[in-house]
Amino acid sequence: MKALANDPLDIVITGVGGQGNVLASQVLGRALLQAGYTVTVGETYGLSQRGGAVMSQVRVTAGAALGPLIPENRATAIVSLEPLEALRVLGQYGHPGVVVLTNDRPLMPLNVLTGQDKYPAPGELKAALEGLCAKLYWLPATEAAFALGAPILANVIMLGALLGSGLVPLGPEELEAELGGLFPEKKMAANRQALARGMELAAQCLGTQ
């Protein structure tokens, strides 16, 4: 088994129910298992399609199997399909060295839509995230997904961005192979494009700093 730069490699994938968070964690977990690592994927759902926050945890090691929960404030990276949820999980899983990759498209909580609570301004949210991590990838994943034809592709774009960040020991063909096991061939072209687009977005983000 290949040694990992970070062992354990602990990735939180978070977002809102219905964004395809569990699928993203399964694809990532299967690809890492195929690559020869010991993988544990913990999924939190139940009310997941009822608008609440949903979180998966992908834990990777070259050693013995780990438990389903990342220890508090020890995540290697946080991948978020929604920016507010990225900030929310930093309290429980963040630390000064954590890397955050987030989609920049807000999904308003019901209590914000109704005017009871406020959603932070994008600039304020971005600055808060930057202040609580070592590196922030602030990515227009939903916008890019719309350009590819379907907003749901944002999850695969974020997986592509994770590849582009160099944090996981995988290439796009390994994720494509796992996506191919879940989607019919006619949907694979869009998924391949989404992975590539995510990698580009991450590279651009690296280039600007």
Next chain:
Amino acid sequence: MADLTKLKAGELALLQGNEAIARGALEAGLSLAAAYPGNPSSEILESLADSAASAGIYVEWSANEKVALESAAAASFTGLRAMASMKQNGVNVAQDFICNLTISGTQGGIVLITADDPSGISSTNEEDARFIARLADLPLLEPSTPAECLAMVKFAFDLSEAIGNLVVLRSLSRLSHTRAGVVPGPLPTGRPQPFWDPKQIWNTVPVVPRHQAMKDKLAKAGQIMAQSGFNAYSGPESPDLLVIASGSSALYAAEAAGLLGVDRRVGLLKLGCTWPLDQALLRKHLADSERVLFAEEVDPFIETEVKALYAQQAAELGIKQFFGKASGHLPQIGELTPGRLAGAMAAILGLTWQPAEPQYLQAARETISRLVPFREFGFCPGCPHRASYWAIKQALSLDGRQGVVSGDIGCYTLGVHSTGFRRVNSVHCMGSGLGISSGLGKLKSLGFQQPVVGVVGDSTFFHAALPGLVNARWNQADYLLIVLDNSATAMTGFQPHPGTGQTASGQPGTAVDVEQVCRALGIDCQVVDPYDLAAAQQAVYQAVQGEPGLKVLIFRRLCALVQGRQGGHPYRMRVDQSLCRGDECGCHRFCSRAFRCPGLNFDQAAGRAVIDEVVCVGCGVCAQICPAGAIRAEAKEAAA
């Protein structure tokens, strides 16, 4: 889910705990599996249903958990291997049968899976169902990983046959919904011919000698379990601290010791067989350690029993210090985490534990509390329940006599929250809403004057609501029952139920019609589409205002998520920006404030309501609520 017979023996696969349980049962030669859906257990039966044709087994979604276990017992009486799976609440439903089955005994291997939900991630409670093993003298297994799920299920079938009784295997949300590497074993070929010898009687009398036989079976199970290898110790011979752990907590404890750098001072006794406890093993490890910490979820089940065992032998074992839930080192409520275990170990060993630098934690806490609002649960965009509660709320408000609504279990339980306009006044367990409605509906003679409405989902109606309805009819209770019929067991993943007329494996069954059931009971019954807000509101109003008596309204409209899979909703919604007058309207943003659909937003900059095109599914209901008529539903084809 996928057909688990397609997994290759000996080839590593990433399996969910629930899938590993199902695969283990297939490898053990399971012939019948039955369940009622309930998270976190649902995927066990779903994956068995998807494997049923290839495996040549019978798999059913039963009307409730008690029926599921009774079906499994029937197979066992004929010599077949069978399994019933459920969430912790389901064990309560099946409990009466369990406490009698354990006396009658069983023949073919039979396993009860309970998937408990610490922290109530998808439940109305966080009950610890392990007590059923203590209560009914049944062997109890607690796996920690998906690989152990598979191995323990196979062992459980053998154990059940060896002792002639039911065996309980307890999973947890964090295990059932965890994926990890599992190496499947071979699948069996051939299975026994089911036969019930007519001379064989399975019953519970004479009770006292049968009770003794039950105790003897448990003792025999204890001997077999002691040889299973599922209890394992790792650590120094005489540790500074012995941790006795089960389930996910065993993994958390091992990781916590590593985080604190005390691996060499802490011993971990991981128990996979937790009832009956291996007394000899525990005596040995208690003798070697002066300090003991218990790590388990949720209740102090092992903790209490080990202390009782110690009390009998205290003179020989000497003074010990016990830590855990009773000592306050671990919480009595909620799930455990690696950090909670690290905190407890640090406190016992005189160390300090910080998950991250205190400045970081403080900054994160401060930023989050300043910027991050709570994300409340809500009905999905297009959900018929939102429309139903809207109608109920409006009708009861017009009625003006402070009507109360008794709720039940399903997506519509969220009626207690703002998404259902807080219009549900009580929720307990499956079917209890009808019993409570029935009781309230008889209080008129004692001076209760408020109108009574009960709401129940279509799946729950068949699960446990029927006796409450029969009771109300018999005793002439005065209330309105509204069946929220979305033709799905939506909360748990759209499993079929008696009303859908489809079986677990997707075959046609006989649809049992709610309307016909009510009419057969002699109850006045009417079907209404809740998407038609005015008609639904009118129907509720007339029912509560009308002659006293038991009435049923069926609010029938397919679950929005199922509709989404079946071609979607017909409309493209848009807010006519020239008609929406925003804050000048005087409606105080009625659409986004009052109706609370996640697809309705208010553009602060433009000062107008807008539809969120990513979220809106196009059900068209909100077009009925705008006082200015600004929300427009246009047919999708026309708009495209």
